Amino acid sequence: MTHIHPIPILNDNYAYVIENTGQAAVIDPGEAPPVLTFLKERGLTLTHILCTHHHGDHIGGVTELKAITHASVIGPAAEQERIPGMDKLVRENDTFTILGQEFKVLETPGHTRGHICFYAPSLKAAFTGDTLFSLGCGRLFEGTAEEMWESLQKITALPDDTLIYCGHEYTESNARFCMSVEPDNQVLAARMTEIKDLRAAGKPTLPVTLSSEKACNVFLHANKSARFAELRALKDSF
Numbered sequence: 358m359t360h361i362h363p364i365p366i367l368n369d370n371y372a373y374v375i376e377n378t379g380q381a382a383v384i385d386p387g388e389a390p391p392v393l394t395f396l397k398e399r400g401l402t403l404t405h406i407l408c409t410h411h412h413g414d415h416i417g418g419v420t421e422l423k424a425i426t427h428a429s430v431i432g433p434a435a436e437q438e439r440i441p442g443m444d445k446l447v448r449e450n451d452t453f454t455i456l457g458q459e460f461k462v463l464e465t466p467g468h469t470r471g472h473i474c475f476y477a478p479s480l481k482a483a484f485t486g487d488t489l490f491s492l493g494c495g496r497l498f499e500g501t502a503e504e505m506w507e508s509l510q511k512i513t514a515l516p517d518d519t520l521i522y523c524g525h526e527y528t529e530s531n532a533r534f535c536m537s538v539e540p541d542n543q544v545l546a547a548r549m550t551e552i553k554d555l556r557a558a559g560k561p562t563l564p565v566t567l568s569s570e571k572a573c574n575v576f577l578h579a580n581k582s583a584r585f586a587e588l589r590a591l592k593d594s595f
């Protein structure tokens with residue numbers, strides 16, 4: 358059995374540990390200590406480190422984790438110079454198998470030029486980094502609204518029951534923004550209740566199904582990139 362564990366790190370980031378029969382992979386370890394503690398507690402051997410993009414809050418723990426565990430680092434070819442210690446560079450539509458599961462690479466520029474997402478069909482899981490958040494999307498640091506919008510279309514083309522594992526716990530503030538844009542969206546209102554309950558219980562609001570995001574995430578309701586750009590600018594000053 359394969360399990361995916363969200364590990365809260367830094368202020369509001371998640372690293373995700375994928376566990377399968379004593380072995381593990383980690384996505385976006387922004388710092389090493391909480392990941393090492395988790396691996397130790399469960400007696401797991403880290404075999405792979407996956408990186409979605411070069412920002413420090415996603416790769417800050419890579420060097421230390423690699424030094425201690427000798428895990429192999431997989432990340433975007435387009436950010437080769439900006440992520441330390443990469444052993445395998447991946448591009449659009451590449452596939453690789455780790456922990457007995459196949460992963461497919463989606464190039465999703467917008468937040469950074471080389472941002473990628475990892476999709477594991479057998480796990481019904483997509484690791485979306487800072488591209489798609491629950492009820493939001495990443496800021497446009499290195500790309501255009503058009504690029505981000507196209508990147509989001511790639512993610513929404515995945516099956517509706519795909520579980521979205523994103524890089525940050527921004528869900529509650531994102532939900533407030535979505536409600537300001539779509540005050541009459543009843544599915545969104547129900548998701549807000551669920552989010553508040555989860556946070557009050559100290560639990561992550563992730564993963565979330567793609568179908569829930571399609572119903573509630575206003576950035577996915579932009580029917581063209583101009584509307585998307587408008588929403589992204591509105592959210593920047595929300």
Ligand code: ZN
Binds near residue numbers: 410412415468487
């Ligand atoms: Zn980022």
Ligand code: FE
Binds near residue numbers: 414
């Ligand atoms: Fe981030």
